[in-house]
Amino acid sequence: MGYGIRLRVWGEYACFTRPEMKVERVSYDVMTPSAARGILEAIHWKPAIRWVVDRIHVVNPIRFENIRRNEVESKASMKKVIYAAEDRQQRAALVLRNVEYVIEAHFEMMDRRGDEDTPEKHYNIFLRRARQGQCFHRPYFGTREFPVHFELLEDHSNQSDEVKTAHRGTVDLGYMLLDQTYRLNGKGELKEAIPHFFRAKMVDGVIDIPALKEVKG
Amino acid sequence: MILQALNAYYDLLLEREGDRLPREEYSSADVSFEVQLSDKGTVASILPYVNDKGKSIKRTFIVPKQPKRAGSGINPYFLCDKAEYLFGSALSMREACRKGSIDLCNAVLEFASVESPEIISFKRFLGYSDQELAEQLGKFMSPDLHKALSSGGLCVIKFAPTGKFFHDDRKIQQAWERYYGSTTDEESSGQEQTCLITGENMSVNKIARLHPNIKNLVGAQTAGAAIVSFNIPSFCSYGRDQSYNAPTSQKAADAYGYVLNKFLADPDHYVRMNDTTVVFWAETTSEKEQELLSSLFQDFSDEDGSKIADEESIRMRVKSAVIRIRQGQAFKETFQDLDADVKFYLLGLSPNAARIAVRFWYTGTLGEIGERVWRHYEDLSIAGLERSPTIKELLREIAVGHEWKNIPPNMEGQMLRSILLGLPYSRAVFAQLMNRIRSESDDPRKGLYKIGAVRAAMIKAYLLRQYRSRNHALEGEITMGLNEQSTSVPYHLGRLFACLEKAQISALGQNINATIRDRYWGAASSTPANVFPRLLSLSQHHIAKDEKWGRSNDHRIQEVMNSLPGQFPRRLSLEEQGMFALGYYHQRQDFYTSNNNNLNEKREQE
Numbered sequence: 001m002g003y004g005i006r007l008r009v010w011g012e013y014a015c016f017t018r019p020e021m022k023v024e025r026v027s028y029d030v031m032t033p034s035a036a037r038g039i040l041e042a043i044h045w046k047p048a049i050r051w052v053v054d055r056i057h058v059v060n061p062i063r064f065e066n067i068r069r070n071e072v073e074s075k076a077s078m079k080k081v082i083y084a085a086e087d088r089q090q091r092a093a094l095v096l097r098n099v100e101y102v103i104e105a106h107f108e109m110m111d112r113r114g115d116e117d118t119p120e121k122h123y124n125i126f127l128r129r130a131r132q133g134q135c136f137h138r139p140y141f142g143t144r145e146f147p148v149h150f151e152l153l154e155d156h157s158n159q160s161d162e163v164k165t166a167h168r169g170t171v172d173l174g175y176m177l178l179d180q181t182y183r184l185n186g187k188g189e190l191k192e193a194i195p196h197f198f199r200a201k202m203v204d205g206v207i208d209i210p211a212l213k214e215v216k217g
Numbered sequence: 218m219i220l221q222a223l224n225a226y227y228d229l230l231l232e233r234e235g236d237r238l239p240r241e242e243y244s245s246a247d248v249s250f251e252v253q254l255s256d257k258g259t260v261a262s263i264l265p266y267v268n269d270k271g272k273s274i275k276r277t278f279i280v281p282k283q284p285k286r287a288g289s290g291i292n293p294y295f296l297c298d299k300a301e302y303l304f305g306s307a308l309s310m311r312e313a314c315r316k317g318s319i320d321l322c323n324a325v326l327e328f329a330s331v332e333s334p335e336i337i338s339f340k341r342f343l344g345y346s347d348q349e350l351a352e353q354l355g356k357f358m359s360p361d362l363h364k365a366l367s368s369g370g371l372c373v374i375k376f377a378p379t380g381k382f383f384h385d386d387r388k389i390q391q392a393w394e395r396y397y398g399s400t401t402d403e404e405s406s407g408q409e410q411t412c413l414i415t416g417e418n419m420s421v422n423k424i425a426r427l428h429p430n431i432k433n434l435v436g437a438q439t440a441g442a443a444i445v446s447f448n449i450p451s452f453c454s455y456g457r458d459q460s461y462n463a464p465t466s467q468k469a470a471d472a473y474g475y476v477l478n479k480f481l482a483d484p485d486h487y488v489r490m491n492d493t494t495v496v497f498w499a500e501t502t503s504e505k506e507q508e509l510l511s512s513l514f515q516d517f518s519d520e521d522g523s524k525i526a527d528e529e530s531i532r533m534r535v536k537s538a539v540i541r542i543r544q545g546q547a548f549k550e551t552f553q554d555l556d557a558d559v560k561f562y563l564l565g566l567s568p569n570a571a572r573i574a575v576r577f578w579y580t581g582t583l584g585e586i587g588e589r590v591w592r593h594y595e596d597l598s599i600a601g602l603e604r605s606p607t608i609k610e611l612l613r614e615i616a617v618g619h620e621w622k623n624i625p626p627n628m629e630g631q632m633l634r635s636i637l638l639g640l641p642y643s644r645a646v647f648a649q650l651m652n653r654i655r656s657e658s659d660d661p662r663k664g665l666y667k668i669g670a671v672r673a674a675m676i677k678a679y680l681l682r683q684y685r686s687r688n689h690a691l692e693g694e695i696t697m698g699l700n701e702q703s704t705s706v707p708y709h710l711g712r713l714f715a716c717l718e719k720a721q722i723s724a725l726g727q728n729i730n731a732t733i734r735d736r737y738w739g740a741a742s743s744t745p746a747n748v749f750p751r752l753l754s755l756s757q758h759h760i761a762k763d764e765k766w767g768r769s770n771d772h773r774i775q776e777v778m779n780s781l782p783g784q785f786p787r788r789l790s791l792e793e794q795g796m797f798a799l800g801y802y803h804q805r806q807d808f809y810t811s812n813n814n815n816l817n818e819k820r821e822q823e
Contacts, residue, residue, distance in 0.1 A: 018218075018463075019413065019462060019463040019464075020220060020413060020414075020444075020445045020463035020465065021219075021444065021445065021463075021575060022452065022454075022462070022463070023446060023447060023452045023572055024569060024572055024573070024574030024575065026219070026575045026578070028218075029218065064577065064578065066576050066577060071451070072451060073449045073450070073451050074449070074450055074451055075450045075451050089449070089451075091569070091574070092567070092569065092574040092575075092576065094575050094576070094577065094578065173218070174218050174221045175221065175411075175413050175414070175415075175416050177413075180455075190455070190456075192455070192456075193454075193455040194410070195410075195411070195413075195464065196411065197411045197413050197416060199416060
């Protein structure tokens with residue numbers, strides 16, 4: 001893939017919530033591909049492109065920490081305002097501490113591209129924005145409280161192998177959320193979101209991400 | 218990860234126990250009563266289960282599957298249910314319950330291929346009107362029994378002529394299995410989802426709507442609480458409700474629930490730490506590895522005498538860890554017979570009303586954890602410590618008055634974490650320990666000492682680990698016994714303090730109201746420059762008065778003084794105070810052992 005990018009991301013905390021333990025949150029061991037996609041999209045995204053995460057390098061050792069946070073119990077909607085003080089729920093969360101990843105990704109052009117949308121254009125927009133630290137919104141690790149620091153890795157001479165990681169050998173991380181696909185109803189509204197899972201294997205700190213289609217089977 | 222590991226253990230159990238595990242159509246239930254039916258289907262008697270002392274107990278049976286009941290709706294179970302459902306208004310309880318139960322049972326029995334005496338009897342039981350049933354019950358019903366039955370508690374049904382339970386009857390089981398299969402196969406919508414535990418693709422109606430309750434968790438509701446539950450709108454995403462938020466096959470959900478409940482019912486698999494219940498297991502079918510884990514984490518102080526006999530049992534080997542370490546044994550040598558590559562899991566759970574929160578989760582191989590725990594014992598090893606203390610015993614040292622109940626909350630979890638991850642102990646533990654040392658005095662009658670072996674061991678281990686993590690030069694100087702070559706000034710100050718106290722005691726006898734330690738410990742260990750000059754001049758009086766030991770004490774004081782700089786430090790930090798206490802302990806231990814040696818020598822001479 002000609003227009004692959006590598007982005008180093010790091011932060012003090014991260015919470016990639018497991019769906020089965022999303023009430024009293026427990027994080028996955030490593031960043032999920034969809035969380036990585038979210039970070040990329042925060043830096044640059046247009047309807048013309050779709051980010052595909054190819055590989056995630058896990059740099060730091062996996063460390064968990066238990067924290068408690070004040071959350072709310074109801075959902076806000078157009079009709080309902082949440083008064084946080086009256087809606088409190090204290091919940092425990094098992095979050096990751098001191099994380100650092102290198103995301104390898106590329107983008108694909110979508111049907112909604114205009115005449116002026118070329119891969120070169122979007123590639124360069126992304127490079128420029130990432131170099132300058134620009135983003136549409138501050139990217140985050142799983143939840144908004146845990147912001148991401150990012151840096152573009154541009155040295156293409158010696159590709160992926162120079163990412164230093166604390167991990168050796170093969171680690172089976174079990175089934176992880178890959179991404180979601182969406183089914184729309186006739187009016188173009190969301191009818192159903194279908195989660196897809198993949199068996200994550202970390203080999204010497206690198207997790208290869210299967211394509212969404214492969215998993216769908 | 219957590220659920221997957223539990224599910225994997227279920228597969229192991231399946232391999233080991235085979236038929237004894239509840240299959241998909243069955244679940245285990247805790248039962249309080251036994252109902253006996255005659256061959257005509259009349260109720261012959263109802264026996265509450267009691268132990269030798271007449272206290273009611275529950276027995277566990279594997280019965281047709283019992284889905285979770287919530288609220289006051291009518292949800293009968295097959296063959297094992299509360300009295301309300303079995304007898305309804307005949308025992309002046311809700312009539313609709315028995316009706317629902319009869320409907321269910323008839324529906325199941327329709328799947329029965331043949332008529333056996335059991336089935337005929339059971340059908341007759343279902344056919345009796347409430348009045349007839351009330352008459353049968355009236356023959357043996359006592360107010361006590363009635364009361365017990367109305368308070369809930371499940372009943373199993375026994376066929377009196379053969380003494381076999383209905384739920385063990387193969388023909389009835391077959392009918393149940395067919396019925397169960399027919400209810401779940403219906404309404405297959407063709408849509409598929411992935412189970413996040415097993416990764417299988419399956420149709421949506423095989424996905425668990427509710428996850429099993431986990432029971433026996435300290436502080437949770439007695440009915441149990443769930444790890445996976447979505448009971449408030451803010452927990453749900455994308456318009457999904459209940460556990461469809463986390464697609465899991467019913468089979469996998471039952472499996473992990475079964476395993477976790479099994480662990481929580483087995484004292485060898487969990488230990489309670491304040492509000493957290495820690496469950497641990499080794500992924501193996503062999504008992505030995507599990508036994509090592511349980512002896513590493515649990516208290517074994519209250520064990521009965523019979524078990525202790527075997528010196529080579531795993532428990533005893535852990536217990537004597539500190540002695541083995543002193544003899545230079547490594548973890549691998551001590552536990553050669555164990556498989557070090559076995560995976561182990563440690564899960565900390567604490568309840569929050571009807572939910573369970575995961576407090577921590579560690580995995581590793583048995584070898585890894587063994588080495589870490591060994592390291593911990595190695596750090597603790599100190600002259601005078603003859604038995605490996607458990608985490609709880611360590612923490613009792615920082616509790617006010619040595620009371621178990623005064624152990625500060627959270628400390629156990631922190632301690633466990635530092636041991637498992639090989640991190641320095643928490644500073645809060647150390648600060649509290651120094652506080653206790655300062656404020657307590659000896660109470661030999663209760664066997665409590667200002668600085669006993671366990672406290673000294675904790676100080677030593679804390680300092681060692683602290684220095685190791687910072688690559689501090691002092692790490693090599695903290696030894697098991699007295700180290701006269703130490704370069705640490707506070708250490709020698711502690712030694713000096715012990716010598717001064719010794720001079721006082723040998724001059725004035727054991728029965729002094731307040732020794733210099735009782736008076737000056739706090740000041741001497743925190744601001745030596747203020748106190749030591751006065752103590753030194755005081756000691757000259759003691760030495761002058763003491764004709765027997767005065768000279769040797771004076772000599773010893775001089776010796777220690779030689780290792781000290783010209784000026785006493787003005788104040789000592791908390792870590793330095795730890796060194797002070799350690800020097801004091803080592804010096805005292807040295808008096809004790811050299812005295813013993815002297816005595817032995819004398820005896821030999823005589």
